Amino acid sequence: xxxxxxxxxxxxxxxxxxxxxxxxxxxxxxxxxxxxxxxxxxxxxxxxxxxxxxxxxxxxxxxxxxxxxxxxxxxxxxxxxxxxxxxxxxxxxxxxxxxxxxxxxxx
Amino acid sequence: xxxxxxxxxxxxxxxxxxxxxxxxxxxxxxxxxxxxxxxxxxxxxxxxxxxxxxxxxxxxxxxxxxxxxxxxxxxxxxxxxxxxxxxxxxxxxxxxxxxxxxxxxxxxxxxxxxxxxxxxxxxxxxxxxxxxxxxxxxxxxxxxxxxxxxxxxxxxxxxxxxxxxxxxxxxxxxxxxxxxxxxxxxxxxxxxxxxxxxxxxxxxxxxxxxxxxxxxxxxxxxxxxxxxxxxxxxxxxxxxxxxxxxxxxxxxxxxxxxxxxxxxxxxxxxxxxxxxxxxxxxxxxxxxxxxxxxxxxxxxxxxxxxxxxxxxxxxxxxxxxxxxxxxxxxxxxxxxxxxxxxxxxxxxxxxxxxxxxxxxxxxxxxxxxxxxxxxxxxxxxxxxxxxxxxxxxxxxxxxxxxxxxxxxxxxxxxxxxxxxxxxxxxxxxxxxxxxxxxxxxxxxxxxxxxxxxxxxxxxxxxxxxxxxxxxxxxxxxxxxxxxxxxxxxxxxxxxxxxxxxxxxxxxxxxxxxxxxxxxxxxxxxxxxxxxx
Numbered sequence: 001x002x003x004x005x006x007x008x009x010x011x012x013x014x015x016x017x018x019x020x021x022x023x024x025x026x027x028x029x030x031x032x033x034x035x036x037x038x039x040x041x042x043x044x045x046x047x048x049x050x051x052x053x054x055x056x057x058x059x060x061x062x063x064x065x066x067x068x069x070x071x072x073x074x075x076x077x078x079x080x081x082x083x084x085x086x087x088x089x090x091x092x093x094x095x096x097x098x099x100x101x102x103x104x105x106x107x
Numbered sequence: 108x109x110x111x112x113x114x115x116x117x118x119x120x121x122x123x124x125x126x127x128x129x130x131x132x133x134x135x136x137x138x139x140x141x142x143x144x145x146x147x148x149x150x151x152x153x154x155x156x157x158x159x160x161x162x163x164x165x166x167x168x169x170x171x172x173x174x175x176x177x178x179x180x181x182x183x184x185x186x187x188x189x190x191x192x193x194x195x196x197x198x199x200x201x202x203x204x205x206x207x208x209x210x211x212x213x214x215x216x217x218x219x220x221x222x223x224x225x226x227x228x229x230x231x232x233x234x235x236x237x238x239x240x241x242x243x244x245x246x247x248x249x250x251x252x253x254x255x256x257x258x259x260x261x262x263x264x265x266x267x268x269x270x271x272x273x274x275x276x277x278x279x280x281x282x283x284x285x286x287x288x289x290x291x292x293x294x295x296x297x298x299x300x301x302x303x304x305x306x307x308x309x310x311x312x313x314x315x316x317x318x319x320x321x322x323x324x325x326x327x328x329x330x331x332x333x334x335x336x337x338x339x340x341x342x343x344x345x346x347x348x349x350x351x352x353x354x355x356x357x358x359x360x361x362x363x364x365x366x367x368x369x370x371x372x373x374x375x376x377x378x379x380x381x382x383x384x385x386x387x388x389x390x391x392x393x394x395x396x397x398x399x400x401x402x403x404x405x406x407x408x409x410x411x412x413x414x415x416x417x418x419x420x421x422x423x424x425x426x427x428x429x430x431x432x433x434x435x436x437x438x439x440x441x442x443x444x445x446x447x448x449x450x451x452x453x454x455x456x457x458x459x460x461x462x463x464x465x466x467x468x469x470x471x472x473x474x475x476x477x478x479x480x481x482x483x484x485x486x487x488x489x490x491x492x493x494x495x496x497x498x499x500x501x502x503x504x505x506x507x508x509x510x511x512x513x514x515x516x517x518x519x520x521x522x523x524x525x526x527x528x529x530x531x532x533x534x535x536x537x538x539x540x541x542x543x544x545x546x547x548x549x550x551x552x553x554x555x556x557x558x559x560x561x562x563x564x565x566x567x568x569x570x571x572x573x574x575x576x577x578x579x580x581x582x583x584x585x586x587x588x589x590x591x592x593x594x595x596x597x598x599x600x601x602x603x604x605x606x607x608x609x610x611x612x613x614x615x616x617x618x619x620x621x622x623x624x625x626x627x628x629x630x631x632x633x634x635x636x637x638x639x
Contacts, residue, residue: 004624007631017630024195032360035188039356042181042339043349050338055314056321060177060339067184075194075390082148082199082383089631 009097016088023081034056034070038063109255110436114444118293119270122286122451126274129282132467137639138593139279139486140207144638146284152388155372157287158397158456159186159363159389160294162244162423162449163517169429170422172404174413176336178343179404183397185356188468188623189363190393192391192529194386200536200629202373202382205381206636209370209528210468213535216621217543221471221511225550227468229527230367232554233520234461238454238496240283240516242267242504244423245450250509251420252427252443262508265501271454272497275462276490283455290445295392297445301426302399304433305406315407320405325413336408351591355518358595362521368460377638403429434523454500462492510579515566515592519557522595526602527553534606536629537623541606544613549606556601564588 007013042049042060087101133139146154159169164186171179201353205211210226242264249263258266274282309315320336334341343352363369373382407425411432416425427446431439466489471477479485507513531549534541561567568583589597628634 005625007622007627007633013627013630017626020630027191028195031188031191035185035360036353036356038184038623039181039349039352043343043352046338046340050335050340056317056335056337057336058339061180061317061337062181064177064184065398067188068398071188071191071390072394075387078195079383079387082380085630086380093631093633094229 003096003100006014006099010092010095012088012095016085016092020081020085023078027078031070031074035067038067073100109253110440111252111443112256114440115249115253115447117400118289118444118448118451120254121289122270122274122282125289126278126282127284129278129285129634133277133279133281134483134486135639136207136483136486138281138637139489140467140634141371141374142279142281142284144375144377144636148376148381148384149388150284150288151372151376151381151385152162153291153390154284154375155369155385155389156392156396157289157291157294158372159366159367159393159453160291160449161241161453161517162248162446163240163514164397164400165294165298165449166248166423166426166446167514168400169403169407170416170425172336172400173407173411173416173425174422175342176323176334176404176408177339178341180401181352181357182285182359183341183400185359186363187390187394187397189359189361190386190390192360192364193369194383196533196536197370198373198382198386199379201370201532202376203379203630203632203635204536204625204628205374207371207374207467209365209367209532210464210465210472212304214472215532215625216535216541216618217546217615219477221543222546222550223468224473225547226528226531227464227473229523229550229554230464230468231461232558233365233367233463233523233528234255234457235500236516237366237520238457238500238521239503239507240460240513240520241450241454241457242500242636243507243509243511243513245454246504247509248423248450249447250443251424252446261505262639264504267454268497268504270451271458272494274451274455275458275493275497275639279486280371280459283452283459284372284375286455287452290448291392293445293448295396296443298396298399298403300438301406301430301433302402302444305402305410305429308406308410308433316402316405316409319409322507323408323413347590350596351593354593354596356595357599358518358521358525358593360525361529361599362523362525362595365524365532366521367464367524367528371460371463374636378635379448379632406433421599425529456499458493458496461496462489465489465492465496510576512566512579512581515561515564518566518593519561521552522557522561522593522598525553525595526557526598527551530599530602530606534610536625538610539619540610541613542610542618544614544615545606545608548609549602552605553598553602557594557598560589560598564589564592564594566592604617 210223213222245267246260246264250260324333407429430442470488531546556621571580
């Protein structure tokens with residue numbers, strides 16, 4: 001009996017993988033769409049993107065700048081999630097190592 | 108001795124000191140290849156930034172913005188957003204399941220020899236392309252910056268090449284890391300100072316800077332042209348501009364997470380969490396840097412002007428000339444030294460990634476089935492490879508000459524990384540049904556299609572008019588077959604498709620069975636390589 005299967009099958013681990021997958025997929029889809037909207041809009045609707053928002057700041061420039069804020073915001077959000085997953089992981093691992101010590105398993 | 112040369116030498120002395128210090132701490136495999144896995148999160152964040160932000164970013168993008176305005180800034184955006192792919196999908200699981208190279212992750216479930224052989228070919232291709240672009244650029248640039256000191260192209264290339272060989276051969280990953288950290292600090296402070304001076308020039312009124320950028324005048328074919336640099340469309344032009352932009356974006360967004368010299372940085376930290384934290388630090392620095400490229404570019408366009416820049420060495424000189432215009436010769440020398448440090452840190456990172464992959468993947472695991480015949484053999488092979496890679500780069504760069512059109516090689520390196528490396532990394536981490544055949548097909552298709560498309564693209568193929576200089580002419584003088592400069596839009600889907608089809612058309616129970624172990628390791632860090 002290896003010590004991977006019990007972890008993989010444990011409800012805590014399944015739940016964490018579910019949450020993690022959901023978070024990562026949602027964030028990835030969002031940033032990919034948000035990012036590729038930039039070349040698509042700039043490439044195919046240059047007149048729209050050349051519109052001025054305030055002063056000489058064009059929509060194109062403002063949207064490009066917003067990408068930096070978007071990237072930082074998603075990174076921050078992910079770091080928050082990941083800290084939560086770390087705590088779950090630590091709990092799962094300590095449960096497993098107790099079980100393993102009880103049955104004299106792997107390290 | 109000119110002032111820039113003095114500052115260059117100061118950097119050389121400092122980095123050789125680092126190398127001497129690191130050399131005493133680089134015996135043993137994990138010390139040499141992974142700096143003992145004891146680099147901290149913020150240190151690795153700085154080192155990633157130093158590894159990633161090349162002279163093409165610092166001088167190239169500033170120059171693009173100085174000459175084409177907004178469209179140059181589009182590059183800046185992609186270079187940062189790309190790190191979300193690294194953070195969300197790759198950094199932590201890679202650290203948790205690998206040892207020294209990206210192929211470690213693939214070989215975990217799949218048959219080691221074919222997978223490592225192909226991954227090593229892909230790694231060497233990406234690193235070599237990137238390296239040649241950097242070396243030719245370095246030679247041209249250093250000889251320009253040091254023109255007062257009588258240093259020519261060949262001497263500059265040789266000097267840069269010898270330094271990177273010394274860092275990597277003697278100091279391994281530890282020296283490379285600290286050279287990259289020093290460079291990142293220099294680059295960030297240089298860029299910050301330069302941006303502050305630009306803003307001060309406009310009395311810290313951003314509106315005034317943007318107003319100036321909205322009407323930039325320069326000479327074109329003997330007439331004065333005025334353009335609005337806040338508007339898109341000056342660089343990427345119809346009919347293929349939009350598609351090229353999307354294709355480039357794909358290569359950046361999906362390629363960064365497949366660049367071998369970036370990926371190996373995650374093995375230098377103690378655990379997966381630190382790997383993640385280091386990406387976050389890197390994103391803060393890289394983002395701040397790329398936002399500032401606007402100030403550099405617009406500053407150069409409005410304060411120096413395209414005509415003066417063209418007369419003094421061309422687009423790449425935009426940032427140094429801006430420094431000279433704003434604060435005189437000492438600052439020019441400092442910014443030149445920053446550019447020099449930037450080049451060295453990147454080529455050192457490329458050299459160590461190529462030599463690690465050759466020694467660890469190809470020599471040890473493909474040729475000798477993962478068994479060392481003598482202790483320390485892998486490190487010894489890596490040191491020799493670094494020497495050979497460095498020497499070859501010097502010779503190729505000198506052979507190509509300073510006018511060679513090599514800028515496309517950077518884009519190609521990203522395209523290969525995105526088309527060949529990323530699909531197989533993602534599938535091996537997240538797709539249970541992935542097989543050896545899928546990995547080999549994916550790596551081969553991604554590599555061959557991106558390189559093949561470049562060969563028939565306008566970067567390589569086309570009919571040059573008589574005005575183009577001898578050394579700058581394109582290799583194939585015939586009309587282009589593939590209209591875009593960036594292959595990603597075709598080659599990235601092809602890489603994913605081939606990896607998918609190869610897996611569907613084969614059955615590998617052992618790969619399936621090991622998925623549970625890989626998933627648990629990737630997600631929990633259980634059994635990951637420890638710091639030494």
